Amino acid sequence: MRVALKIWRFDAQRGERALKEYEVDAPDEATLLDCLDIVKDRVDGTLAYRKSCRMMICGSCGMRMDGAAVLACKVRMYEIAEAGQIPVISAMGNLPIVKDLVVDMQPFWGKIRAVTPWLEPGYADPGEKEHVVAQKRMDVIHKESLCIMCGCCVSECNSMEADPDFLGPAALAKGMRFVGDPRDQASVERLQALSGEHGIWDCTRCYFCQERCPKGVDPRDAIAKLGAEAMREGIDSDMGAKHAKWFVTSAKTTGWLRETELVPKTQGIAKSVKDVKFAMGLVKHGKVPPPFPPHVAKHVEEARALYDLVKHDGEQGAAGIVQGEKALGRLEHHDDGGAAAARGPYGPGSFAKPYLPGEQEDAE
Amino acid sequence: MHDVVVVGAGCAGMRAAIEAFDTGADVGVVSKLHPTRSHSGAAEGGINAALGNSAEDSPEKHAFDTVKGSDYLGDQDAIEILANEAPGDIYQLEHWGCVFSRNDEGKLAQRPFGAAGSPRTVYSADITGHVLIHVLYEQTMKRAAQGPLHVYEEFFAWRLAIEGGRCVGVICWDLVNGGLKLVTGKSIVLATGGMGRIYRATTNAYACNGDGMAMALRAGLPLKDMEFMQFHPTTLYPSGVLITEGCRGEGGFLINRDGERFMARYAPNALELASRDVVSRSETTEIEGGRGVNGSVLLDLRHLGAERILTRLPGSRELAMTFAGVDPIYDPIPVRPGAHYHMGGVATDNWGATEVDGLYAAGEVACVSVHGANRLGGNSLMETITFGRRAGQAAAEHALSSSPGSISGAPLADAERDLGRLLARKEGERPWKIRDELGSSMLENFGVFRYGERMAKQLEIIAGLRERFENVVVEDKGDVFNTDLTGAIELGYMLDLAWVMVQAGIARTESRGAHSRPADFPERDDEKFLKHSITRWTDDGPELSDQEVRMTKWQPEVRSY
Ligand SMILES: Cc1cc2nc3c(=O)[nH]c(=O)nc-3n(C[C@H](O)[C@H](O)[C@H](O)COP(=O)(O)OP(=O)(O)OC[C@H]3O[C@@H](n4cnc5c(N)ncnc54)[C@H](O)[C@@H]3O)c2cc1C
Ligand code: SF4
Ligand code: SF4
Ligand code: FES
Numbered sequence: 001m002r003v004a005l006k007i008w009r010f011d012a013q014r015g016e017r018a019l020k021e022y023e024v025d026a027p028d029e030a031t032l033l034d035c036l037d038i039v040k041d042r043v044d045g046t047l048a049y050r051k052s053c054r055m056m057i058c059g060s061c062g063m064r065m066d067g068a069a070v071l072a073c074k075v076r077m078y079e080i081a082e083a084g085q086i087p088v089i090s091a092m093g094n095l096p097i098v099k100d101l102v103v104d105m106q107p108f109w110g111k112i113r114a115v116t117p118w119l120e121p122g123y124a125d126p127g128e129k130e131h132v133v134a135q136k137r138m139d140v141i142h143k144e145s146l147c148i149m150c151g152c153c154v155s156e157c158n159s160m161e162a163d164p165d166f167l168g169p170a171a172l173a174k175g176m177r178f179v180g181d182p183r184d185q186a187s188v189e190r191l192q193a194l195s196g197e198h199g200i201w202d203c204t205r206c207y208f209c210q211e212r213c214p215k216g217v218d219p220r221d222a223i224a225k226l227g228a229e230a231m232r233e234g235i236d237s238d239m240g241a242k243h244a245k246w247f248v249t250s251a252k253t254t255g256w257l258r259e260t261e262l263v264p265k266t267q268g269i270a271k272s273v274k275d276v277k278f279a280m281g282l283v284k285h286g287k288v289p290p291p292f293p294p295h296v297a298k299h300v301e302e303a304r305a306l307y308d309l310v311k312h313d314g315e316q317g318a319a320g321i322v323q324g325e326k327a328l329g330r331l332e333h334h335d336d337g338g339a340a341a342a343r344g345p346y347g348p349g350s351f352a353k354p355y356l357p358g359e360q361e362d363a364e
Numbered sequence: 365m366h367d368v369v370v371v372g373a374g375c376a377g378m379r380a381a382i383e384a385f386d387t388g389a390d391v392g393v394v395s396k397l398h399p400t401r402s403h404s405g406a407a408e409g410g411i412n413a414a415l416g417n418s419a420e421d422s423p424e425k426h427a428f429d430t431v432k433g434s435d436y437l438g439d440q441d442a443i444e445i446l447a448n449e450a451p452g453d454i455y456q457l458e459h460w461g462c463v464f465s466r467n468d469e470g471k472l473a474q475r476p477f478g479a480a481g482s483p484r485t486v487y488s489a490d491i492t493g494h495v496l497i498h499v500l501y502e503q504t505m506k507r508a509a510q511g512p513l514h515v516y517e518e519f520f521a522w523r524l525a526i527e528g529g530r531c532v533g534v535i536c537w538d539l540v541n542g543g544l545k546l547v548t549g550k551s552i553v554l555a556t557g558g559m560g561r562i563y564r565a566t567t568n569a570y571a572c573n574g575d576g577m578a579m580a581l582r583a584g585l586p587l588k589d590m591e592f593m594q595f596h597p598t599t600l601y602p603s604g605v606l607i608t609e610g611c612r613g614e615g616g617f618l619i620n621r622d623g624e625r626f627m628a629r630y631a632p633n634a635l636e637l638a639s640r641d642v643v644s645r646s647e648t649t650e651i652e653g654g655r656g657v658n659g660s661v662l663l664d665l666r667h668l669g670a671e672r673i674l675t676r677l678p679g680s681r682e683l684a685m686t687f688a689g690v691d692p693i694y695d696p697i698p699v700r701p702g703a704h705y706h707m708g709g710v711a712t713d714n715w716g717a718t719e720v721d722g723l724y725a726a727g728e729v730a731c732v733s734v735h736g737a738n739r740l741g742g743n744s745l746m747e748t749i750t751f752g753r754r755a756g757q758a759a760a761e762h763a764l765s766s767s768p769g770s771i772s773g774a775p776l777a778d779a780e781r782d783l784g785r786l787l788a789r790k791e792g793e794r795p796w797k798i799r800d801e802l803g804s805s806m807l808e809n810f811g812v813f814r815y816g817e818r819m820a821k822q823l824e825i826i827a828g829l830r831e832r833f834e835n836v837v838v839e840d841k842g843d844v845f846n847t848d849l850t851g852a853i854e855l856g857y858m859l860d861l862a863w864v865m866v867q868a869g870i871a872r873t874e875s876r877g878a879h880s881r882p883a884d885f886p887e888r889d890d891e892k893f894l895k896h897s898i899t900r901w902t903d904d905g906p907e908l909s910d911q912e913v914r915m916t917k918w919q920p921e922v923r924s925y
Contacts, residue, residue: 012844029602029687041796045839045848050401052569055605055683057494058401074686098540099845105398113509118502119461130458135466135473145463145488145495149400183461340694345666351696352623354664 001028003035003081007047008090012099021086026077032089033061033072036101049101056214059148062155063101064090069152071214092155094164107164108151111171115194119178120186137182140225144177147217153209165198169209169219172200176222179229191230200226366392366514367763368756369549371521371534371576374402375493376727376748376755377555378500380716382507383756384553389763390512394536394547396520396571396850399501403557403569404748407493408608408679410475410485411749412742413450417467418474421482423447430743431918433479433639434736435877436894437589439914442714442732446743446750453749454486462499464488475613477741479639479925485742490608490679496745516547520850521575524552524583524723525775531583531723532769535779537850542843544783546776550763551722553755554580554710555748558728560593562858562865563703563811564803567599567606576729578857580710581864581906585718587899588731588911589708590861591868592878594739595812597643599702601660603687607680607699609741612636614676617664618647619696620655634925641738641878642925644701648812651700662696669693701812705744707735707878708865711898711911716755722762722769726755733896736913737877786852792837795855798829802855802862810866814881819870826862833859864906868897871908890920 004023010016024038033051040047050060054073061072065087080087095103124131153169160166167175175194179187194200203223210220230236343349367389370381378399385391395402414426426447431438458464458472465488467473477485488495507513518539525533525546533548556576560568581587597618598607612618618636620626630646631638638646647661655661665673670693673681677692684690684697709731716724716732727748734747809822833856840848874889875881895910 011842013842027602040848041794045794046842048840048845048847052397052401052571053403053406054570054603055406056686057406057491058397058403058569060397060401076686099842102845104540113505118506121459121461126455126459128452128455130455130464130472132470133466134470138463138466141463145498146491148405148494178461181461340691343694345694350694351662351664352619354617354619354623354625354667356625357628 001026001030001078001081003030003077004086005035005039006086006088007039007100008088009047009100010091010097012097019088026081028078030077031073032065032070032075032077035077036072036089047101048099057148059150062092062150062152064092064155069093069155069212071150071152074214092151094154094157094160095151103151105151108149108154108168108170111167112149112174114167115171115175115178116186116190117174117178119181119184121183123183123185131183133182140180140182141177143217144173144180144222146215147173147177147219148215150214152212152214153217153219156208156212158204158206158208159202163198163202166202167194167198169203169213169223172203172226173217173219173222176226179226187229188233188235191226191233191235194226195230195235200230365768366390366512366547366549368392368551368553368759369394369534369547370553370555370756370759371395372402372555372557372727372729373397373399373504373515374404374555374557374727374748375496375500375745376404376557376729376752377402377553378497378504379749379752380553380555380724380726380756380759381513382500382503383753384760384763385507385511385513387757387760387764389760391514391760392547392549393504393513393515394519394521394534395515395517396539396575398517399504399515400497401571402497403572404745405494405497406567406569406606407496407745408490408606409477409610409613410487410492410742411454411496411745412477412480412484412740413454413486413746414447414482414484415451415454415472415474415486416482417469417471418483421484423450425481426450426484428918429480430734430740431736432921432923433738433740433743434734435641435738435888435923436890436918436920437592437733437736437876437896437913439733439736440916440918441914442734444916445714445754446734446746449750450746453746453753457496457499457749460499460503462488463495475610476637477613478609478637478643479634479740480742485610485613487610489675490610490677493745496749519545519547520853521556521579522853523775523779524579525771526583526720526723527769527772527775530721530769532771535776537783537846537853539845539847539850542846544776544779546771548768548771550766550768551724551759553716553759554723554725554729555727555752555755556729558706559858559861560703560706561854562802562806562862563593564800564807565599565604565700565702567596567604567702567704573854573857574706574729574861575854575857576725577709578860580718580723580725581860581899581901583720584901585720585723586711587708587864588711588896589733589737589868590865590899591872591897592707592735592737593703593810593865594640594705594707594878595644595701596704597640597647597701598663598697598699599704600683600688601658601698601700604702605683605687606702606704607663607683607697608677609640611663611665611677611680614665614672615668617667618643618699619662619664620650621657622655624655626650626655626661631925638925639738639923640704640741641880644812645880647699647701656700657698660698660700663692663699664696665692666694666696703807703811705735705739707731707733707737707739708897711896712755714754715758716751717758722766724755724759726752730755731896737879787838787841787849789835789837792835793832794839795833795836795852798832798836799851799855799858802826802829802858806862810869812880814869814879816870816881816884819866822866823863823870826859826866830859830863860901864899867906868899868908872897888920888923894920
């Protein structure tokens, strides 16, 4: 196939930036990374980018394609090239550029280091054996431990753009990886630290990190888990925490968010008086129902059921969220709907059923 | 000057650095990649230790399986050390927080792996290397926050500085800022990993070019057993990425074009879980016999069912879907043998010490040898940990009990001169074509099966490529992130090593483990070749000799599965 790319080049020594277009021949199965390799080998040896594993596990090749962060080795180019698109490739956002597609990852690692990214053991001494922990309890940090530190989430993070000191999705997910670990004895201290300034409550919940993460870490969910854990531990002096706590109460009792009550509940009466004018303005514009009597949503049972699902088995906080995720994961799979799923693994058109040599090939 | 400088930050390098630090040394770690980008992180299936959590097991059994798997070329004292110390090392990793999978009792789960007499492979779904590399990096960060441990990230080590018979440092190219820098230490530990990139079809990362082996070779050190490259039986067609042996451990079938589980004809007892060399050869025979599909055979997981695939093998499913467009829940995966692991390397003793004072090696770059002619799946991650730890300790003890070696400016000046020459060249060939031709020709002429004439031809091809390399031109002349330059240097390393490998292969006129000569020497010949090959660099190229295998309690037997 013929692949065309526009690449934002950056010459660090001269401080010059330029958009250059390249066109190369590539095998049909080529990924974006393969195409960059072809450009570098055959067209311009000065092109700089990071790579190593080419199998989505080392986290080297984060970059932007048409403004959204991707792993270059994960993007198949066939459909893009066939559609005649010429994607624009640039360095990741929210990190300083070193050269071309290479960013300085030091700020990224600095934030990882800021969350005390190692196990603080001592909760139970296993002696000369392993800790005995149920898989189910380790599942709480399953997604967080998938993180390859590629930076794609940080590249897109909304809050980080506004506040470069915000810990950001990757570091917070790393924080959750320890908070949720039953072998760690510093969870409360960690939650306290992560609840501070530039911490979990500074996330704007834009979900860009979640959308761009190539490994399914779901860092925004990790932040939600941290929030849930912080509240379970009673670390809720921060405004964001109060806001979230009220959100749960509100959704459980009425099935929706009673926004007019939310203001006084999270900010205290004195402060909310100042906002009354604003709130009344909203009422006037029909944006929120008046506070009394509480309007109960039609599907309040659903909201309650969701809450119960999360609380199921007496598990609250992060464990509950994991459980919800698992239910969704199963749905996703059954929802597949592709041709392969329709015919099933052994349906007509599938590959022959395996047999041992000499074995009678019995039908079903 | 550091006490200990570790070159490479994969599992072996970080484990060595941690142990050196804990022994009391001031440690520097040099790595051309950020540590977590190292290829150890790509390991999928697991790591072997006789914990006996799933079935009865013992270090003795682990050792025997390893000796047999090595086709009796492994050094048995080293193998016993590995088997005996593995359980303690695994518990240590677990205490550091490693996220291993658990069994129903909440203990570390263990899965069956090829050629192992008992389910002995500890794992984390199919991302075992990933959880290991991250836990080791966590522990590295912890120590760096506490004391003298510094990581020189994206420093490309180019040459060893050896003065008066003592290794005193390593000359590096600083990738981010440019410039040659000499990082000095009282002890140096090489942990630069493998060299699969010598072959076109490989599971190895772009970074795996045998840098450390080539550096050591040119510094006059002996390389051991260089003819033994393991071909993994299940690399995805066409991309070459690995589909873990764990798929077969979980019960996956290998089938040919007709759906026949052909392994029953080659290894009637072990079937799909026979040793890797056996499975790779069987596949190649099937494919060459016209019973393949597009030059591949098929790995069939369908009978495992969606639930099991989704929970136990999600990574493999993702790889198959991304790189081959196949969902293993519904369709079998096309796989073929690809270069995977290099059994040979820098010759060391059981503490990682090499022939040169102050120089140690551990991990895939080293050859202790625990793998002999064929490595068992799950043993090399264990080797990186156990022997990484031992090398780190020995290097630190050496450093703490010796005065610093004397350092002249000579090695750095030589390096500056050579680098200047390379960068000054404006006319000539760019490296990629030479690299691609090396990769394809090695696969064709020095792959799963080896034939006398083809190996002779390969030597000529390599000579031709080396000649062309003399005039290679680096297009990027800049200082910042110049991977054009490092790529050319890496190609030079591979051209040295390819020569060494083929030469050793020609001289070994027998079939043993991964070295298989079906046409002229199909049998193992213990009389003549129960010996390691040893290669040294001379002005006329590599020179071969041999060395006895260290045996403790197992005499060679016929190897069948
Ligand atoms: C896809 C795959 C799956 C595998 N699965 C398993 C498994 O399930 N079980 C098992 O036991 N084994 C497995 N293996 C083998 C095992 O992972 C490797 O042998 C082992 O991880 C090698 O570790 P290492 O520390 O020696 O090298 P690496 O992890 O490769 O690290 C090498 C380090 O050296 C650095 N380096 C290299 N050259 C230079 C230079 N010139 N200058 C500076 N730094 C340099 C790199 O940056 C890197 O940090 C697998 C291998 C592959 C390829
Ligand atoms: S959801 Fe929060 S952490 Fe994620 S990108 Fe948005 S602001 Fe950043
Ligand atoms: S959370 Fe996802 S996107 Fe962010 S660094 Fe980790 S793997 Fe990359
Ligand atoms: S090259 Fe490793 S993640 Fe893309």
